[in-house]
Amino acid sequence: MQLVDIPRLQHTWAYGYIIDGLKYIAAGAVVDAIRRSFVWLYQRLKLRYSTGAEFVVGDPSYEWIVLFLTENGVWENARDFRVTSKSSKLVYGVSVSADPDIVGSADYVPTYESPQLFRWRGYWVEVQRYRAQIQGVGGQPQQAAAIFLTVFTRNLSVLSELVEEAHRGYQHKIKPYVTVFLADSPSFGGSFLWNVKRKPHRPIESIILPDGILDDLISDAKRFFASEAWYHRAGIPHRRGYLLFGPPGTGKSSTIHAVAGELNLEIHSFSLSSAFVDDAFLQRATATIPKRSIVLVEDIDCITHSRDEDDEDDEDGGGRARGGGDRRRHGVTLSGLLNMIDGIGSEEGKLFFATTNYVDRLDAALMRPGRIDRRIRYALATGAQAKGLFERLFQDAEVDGAAVIVESSVKSGVDGEMEKELSILAQQFAAALRDYEFSPAELQGYLLLNREQPIEAATEMSAWVQRQRDDRAEKAELRAERRERRAKMYMEAARFQQQQQQYGPYPGFPVLPGPMPMPPPGSFGVSPPLAPPPIVSPSPVPLPPSPPADGGDVDVAAAPLVALAAVPAAAPASPPPMVASPLTPIVTPDVAVDADPPVAAKLNGINGIS
Numbered sequence: 001m002q003l004v005d006i007p008r009l010q011h012t013w014a015y016g017y018i019i020d021g022l023k024y025i026a027a028g029a030v031v032d033a034i035r036r037s038f039v040w041l042y043q044r045l046k047l048r049y050s051t052g053a054e055f056v057v058g059d060p061s062y063e064w065i066v067l068f069l070t071e072n073g074v075w076e077n078a079r080d081f082r083v084t085s086k087s088s089k090l091v092y093g094v095s096v097s098a099d100p101d102i103v104g105s106a107d108y109v110p111t112y113e114s115p116q117l118f119r120w121r122g123y124w125v126e127v128q129r130y131r132a133q134i135q136g137v138g139g140q141p142q143q144a145a146a147i148f149l150t151v152f153t154r155n156l157s158v159l160s161e162l163v164e165e166a167h168r169g170y171q172h173k174i175k176p177y178v179t180v181f182l183a184d185s186p187s188f189g190g191s192f193l194w195n196v197k198r199k200p201h202r203p204i205e206s207i208i209l210p211d212g213i214l215d216d217l218i219s220d221a222k223r224f225f226a227s228e229a230w231y232h233r234a235g236i237p238h239r240r241g242y243l244l245f246g247p248p249g250t251g252k253s254s255t256i257h258a259v260a261g262e263l264n265l266e267i268h269s270f271s272l273s274s275a276f277v278d279d280a281f282l283q284r285a286t287a288t289i290p291k292r293s294i295v296l297v298e299d300i301d302c303i304t305h306s307r308d309e310d311d312e313d314d315e316d317g318g319g320r321a322r323g324g325g326d327r328r329r330h331g332v333t334l335s336g337l338l339n340m341i342d343g344i345g346s347e348e349g350k351l352f353f354a355t356t357n358y359v360d361r362l363d364a365a366l367m368r369p370g371r372i373d374r375r376i377r378y379a380l381a382t383g384a385q386a387k388g389l390f391e392r393l394f395q396d397a398e399v400d401g402a403a404v405i406v407e408s409s410v411k412s413g414v415d416g417e418m419e420k421e422l423s424i425l426a427q428q429f430a431a432a433l434r435d436y437e438f439s440p441a442e443l444q445g446y447l448l449l450n451r452e453q454p455i456e457a458a459t460e461m462s463a464w465v466q467r468q469r470d471d472r473a474e475k476a477e478l479r480a481e482r483r484e485r486r487a488k489m490y491m492e493a494a495r496f497q498q499q500q501q502q503y504g505p506y507p508g509f510p511v512l513p514g515p516m517p518m519p520p521p522g523s524f525g526v527s528p529p530l531a532p533p534p535i536v537s538p539s540p541v542p543l544p545p546s547p548p549a550d551g552g553d554v555d556v557a558a559a560p561l562v563a564l565a566a567v568p569a570a571a572p573a574s575p576p577p578m579v580a581s582p583l584t585p586i587v588t589p590d591v592a593v594d595a596d597p598p599v600a601a602k603l604n605g606i607n608g609i610s
């Protein structure tokens with residue numbers, strides 16, 4: 001059967017329209033085929049004669065490329081932008097305001113997704129923004145903004161030169177800043193990203209530590225970077241590990257920031273106490289850290305135990321995993337941490353810094369040379385440090401013309417004479433407290449309250465110290481009371497249990513499973529009253545130890561005191577009880593194999609840095 005009767009159709013009015021329609025369809029198909037052929041050809045040529053690279057947000061290289069594209073004016077034709085607030089003054093994207101404060105407070109990055117072409121060193125480069133699928137921790141797919149660069153040349157080195165130039169430009173731009181990449185978990189998924197912060201360089205002189213500690217640390221790190229070839233020849237991973245330990249607020253993090261600023265390094269930081277940090281997270285995060293970086297692990301004592309260890313503990317009724325139940329599935333295990341530290345060395349040239357307030361909780365495996373090469377102990381402030389802090393914070397008092405005028409009565413000597421003498425005030429300030437009584441952070445807090453008034457800060461220090469001591473004594477008393485109450489409850493329960501065993505269960509009361517476990521030694525009421533904090537210790541300040549010949553810990557606590565002899569001394573105090581550390585002496589590899597013996601000898605004499 002004939003479906004369309006063409007000869008009859010020819011005589012109808014619709015015939016012309018149908019033929020025209022068919023012609024248009026045919027023409028459209030031809031044009032589309034040509035377009036597709038061009039696209040196909042373009043893609044083929046692109047594949048054959050170009051090299052490309054993807055940069056995903058959250059990776060440090062994304063920051064370099066965004067800045068590079070901005071500097072090369074690639075965004076200039078864009079009209080739509082993604083705006084994000086930011087805390088630094090570094091300008092990315094496009095300048096939209098002449099006011100530097102306004103420009104510096106937000107990021108403007110174009111949102112368009114169509115490719116842009118630009119010339120770089122005679123090569124055509126195509127840039128395209130899009131959303132990439134990346135694999136999150138745990139394998140879940142996740143969307144992330146990305147930039148794809150295509151360089152139209154088959155020479156791969158052009159692309160790597162471009163990336164290198166972008167990195168150099170970025171480092172030059174951020175020179176006055178230390179870039180800190182904080183490992184973070186985005187709220188919408190289980191993956192991770194680097195949260196980028198830029199902080200102005202912290203001057204070395206602003207950190208008040210016993211003489212030489214910081215300089216030694218910096219020269220050690222410089223020497224490490226200078227001896228890359230030696231590490232390769234010796235077959236040792238080019239990595240250096242430092243452990244900074246001591247009470248909170250004593251300058252550990254500040255030291256690391258100062259080192260990063262001095263050596264122009266980026267910091268990639270995670271805290272093991274963060275809820276989202278686990279073994280898989282560490283592996284993924286460290287894999288993205290570039291060369292010449294500081295890898296900083298804060299609270300390195302916060303590791304949980306592996307499943308096997310937990311199971312063993314549970315059999316013993318222990319359950320050692322800190323934080324209980326959930327920590328067994330989350331958190332960083334010792335083996336995960338060791339793998340991560342060892343893995344850092346697979347990418348060259350990294351300084352590994354770890355901080356902790358509880359050095360005695362660290363495993364010996366973690367402390368072995370090759371993982372931790374040097375250890376530095378921090379302590380509460382000595383009188384010399386307090387004096388240094390005071391002078392540092394009020395150094396501008398004179399510069400601003402607001403000279404510190406001290407009545408000569410403050411200074412024993414000629415009556416009525418006025419003298420600008422900041423150091424006398426600083427001595428008065430330091431004399432009001434004992435060594436190892438307050439952290440530098442606490443002293444800084446007090447000084448900031450009196451930022452404009454150095455005289456008041458010095459003269460009112462004794463009253464502040466007294467208030468802090470009273471406060472501490474009150475808290476200690478409360479703690480002792482709580483312990484006593486808990487001890488009483490425990491004794492009651494034990495007695496009740498004994499009676500149940502003796503006379504049978506009381507009707508209506510549950511039978512307690514016996515026997516009651518013994519309380520840990522020293523807990524509850526059986527322990528002696530709380531030991532007073534080291535502030536009230538009457539023993540004299542120890543003499544500075546001579547540097548250990550075998551390279552022990554750097555002991556910030558026991559470093560020489562700057563002469564405060566002129567200051568009326570407060571009751572002497574002993575240093576805080578230093579935790580007996582299970583650390584084994586560390587042998588640094590530098591001495592035996594260093595090409596420059598005098599330098600090696602000098603370094604190994606550093607203040608006993610181990």
Ligand SMILES: Nc1ncnc2c1ncn2[C@@H]1O[C@H](COP(=O)(O)OP(=O)(O)OP(=O)(O)O)[C@@H](O)[C@H]1O
Nearest residue numbers: 206207208209247248249250251252253254440441
């Ligand atoms: N030795 C120091 N010299 C100058 N400032 C200090 C010193 N120690 C601490 N500070 C000040 O105290 C604050 C906290 O210091 P920082 O974060 O470095 O201490 P930390 O030892 O890392 O503390 P935590 O163990 O709690 O992380 C900073 O503002 C810093 O300026």
